[in-house]
Amino acid sequence: MPVITPISCRERLVQEELETHAWFASRPFPAMHRSHPDEIIRVLRDELKDCGTWVDVQPVPLEPFPTSRQSYDELFAVSRDLLGLLRRALLEAAPTRQGRLDALGGRPGTHSYPLFVDDDEFELRHCAAMARPDVVIGRDGPRFLEFNVSGAFGGPTEAHGFGRAWTRLYGGVGSSLPFTMDDPFSARADLFEKVCAELGVPKAVALVGNRVDRRGETTRYFDGEAAYLRGRGFLAEVVEPGALPEAIGRPGSLRFPLALRYFAPADWVSRGESLDAVRALIAVGCVLYPPESSYLLANKRLLARLSKPHDWMSDSDRRLVQRYVPWTRLARDGKVDWRGEWEDLRRLLTVRRESFVIKPAVGMMGHGVVIGRFRSPTQWEADVTQVLDSGNAIVQEYVEPARYELEMAAEPGTEPYRASVAPVLSPLLFGGRPGGIYARYYPDGRSGVVGVAQGGAMENVVLPGSD
Template sequence: MASVDDRTVRDAVQKAVDVELLRVAYGGAFLSRPVFLDHAQQEGLGRDLAGVFRLLTSLPGLVTDGDLGRYCELVGMTPSQAAAVRRTAGAPPVPLGRADLYHDGEGFRLLEFNISSALGGFENAEINRALRDVPAIADFTERERLRHVDTLGEIVRVMLDTHSAPFWGDRPFVALVDTPASFPGLERRLGFMAELLSAYGVDAVACHTGQIEARDGRLYVGDRPVDIVYRFFIIEDLLEETGELELIDPILRCHENGGVTVFAPLDTEMYGNKRALALLGDERVRQSLSAEDLALVDRFVPWTRRVRRGEVEVGGAYVDLEAYCVENRADLVLKPSLLHGGMGFAAGWLMSEAEWRSALDDAMRSPFVVQRRVAPGPETFTDGDVTGPSVLNWGVFMAGDRYAGAIVRGVADPDVGVVSMGSGARVGGCFHGPDPSAAL
């Protein structure tokens, strides 16, 4: 669509997305055009993410013989976090997540897989709907038969599938629940989400854990009984010093007793953290994988390992991990296992040797992973008065076992450590092409 990626289209795009819901979510920072996947890419992403999800959710059985306490410790959780996770475990893992990927010019590479209900970007279909108000984009998408997935609709489908009990009222009542500490910054965004959910036959309210009351085996927000707690609080919130463990106890107790459904349960945090992804490179795990699964991991997941003392496999040989990291600083990143949003991220190519050694030494004492850098291939966008390359972080959703839409973040600096809103990224929507075998 380069032919219509000019200043006229850019201005029309900025006008189209200038609505309160999207301003609240993304602060008015948008790319000058959407991005596109062909049918094979869309189908391939859905297939690959479903495959990695299957592998990640098999890890407790492979590495700790199903002992969830030991597995939680292995991926870096505290004992109290692990105890909270075990209280919601038991049912099949909820197949919902958003992958962060780079495209390196040859294919997509999976940097992280956020398996959770607390996913940013759920408004992406609203971006696409707004973009279709731009004549040039509307004409192009119609001519090429491009579509987009309603990601929020897919999330609702998975959410309702996890709830087996009758609803307390005529429509499901969902509490969108965050922590008291972070709720003020997210309240308006969750309020818009509650409004959007109404179109799917769901009543919802935005609140925090301190606003939920347990009575008679049920949870209430005000006078209304809650059917589903849509969880926006995450494992890193559950620390003794925050008091959050005490606040979520009534929620977990009600979930255990069948009085409410927690969506997604806290056990998803076992699979969606960075150390879980690193375990796919563990030799014990690799020896148990089929040839097809090994090929998927080697093609789709960049080299990722737990940071620890000792030897590690690199390219078929075993080397000392610390020495390897020091020697290959420019090609590596350090990431904390359980934090999000780029917190604790260290890019070796942006640091001096002394800074990198210090970061590596700290990582040796904490649950961290080291990952080989992926250099994303650039795409062309217009930013201000300049048309030039930007690198993209593709946020691709999986719901069930299929592709469920995407949102991208882009920055002009190819050497940026993290492509995120914190690093000045702009946001864009994503359309995908039709099945070539389908009738016109």
């Protein structure tokens, strides 16, 4: 057996000093096209007021992240292809719903998957309708760390708000903007139109969500999208848990035949809220969208399955995964293929601590994610023992993110400055259509688990140049 050596000091130094990758544009959009820093701060705070962002308390970006059209298009092309492979991996896991649940460690009616409907064909046809992969730009380009697949992931409202702000600040609609923009509200409205047509129902959508989930004092987080949908000819309203199911209507006279599930059942259950009102919504005939099977695609066990080549995968499928997905495996005792050799996973993780990340198979917002290089050897050894014993996690090769020198300002009246930040990028996909790229980062330059609600990360968007 070959000797597994710890990550070298030289390798660690190279990773820590990773410079701006060519994926980002080498120069920001021309400053002459935008407003004074104080005006930028004012507009961002106006567009994103009470939407759960930290624009009132954190240093504010004075520009979007720039990239080329080619890099932008690549990210969406790969997002669509990998999402399709995840769906194929789900179908290949088992021919029945129960078999798929068994393969992914879930059970219907549990906290993880409580809201399946009987129509399994509909579930599978629409399970990949809305997705937000999380991507970092590594030394070799984009690397897809995970896929958030549901109606509840954050990003659409924030990306819409930042996009509107940058459009205003660089001259407004109709002017010669230095970038182009895909709007998530527009992409999702197009998807809703297709779903309503398929179901043969009027254009009417309820946005079912809870302001508590978005750290807001009002429903403004959801109100903007509801207003946009009304502008597209939909009947659209925000419906919070206390109004269910009455606000939807009754069987035979539904006001809203379709409801965007802008919530994660686990959030409500963790707060002691019952899901009975949601079940009642389904019982009166409203279609909760996207369906429960979308959460199966978000199960990281599925990504681990995809990372390990299977017979059903073509050579091009395997090359795609190898190129864009970090090495990912189920966290369980046994041998794994690591860089052309078979290694004992427990020993590999212990000796190469700085090379790996542990993630819960079912989770969100970075909860439970452990990065080896940020743990002491003793802590990491305990982490490894826990996850290998539980069997409810994956292990993934760590990818050091590329950095970008972003211009920021702490407050109105302060001097702008540039700081090296390590963004996590999230292409937003609705029915396969791009809805823009949402980005999160820490203004102080930290990397690691980048969380908005828990970690206080700042947000922004990535915009491709218009030329």
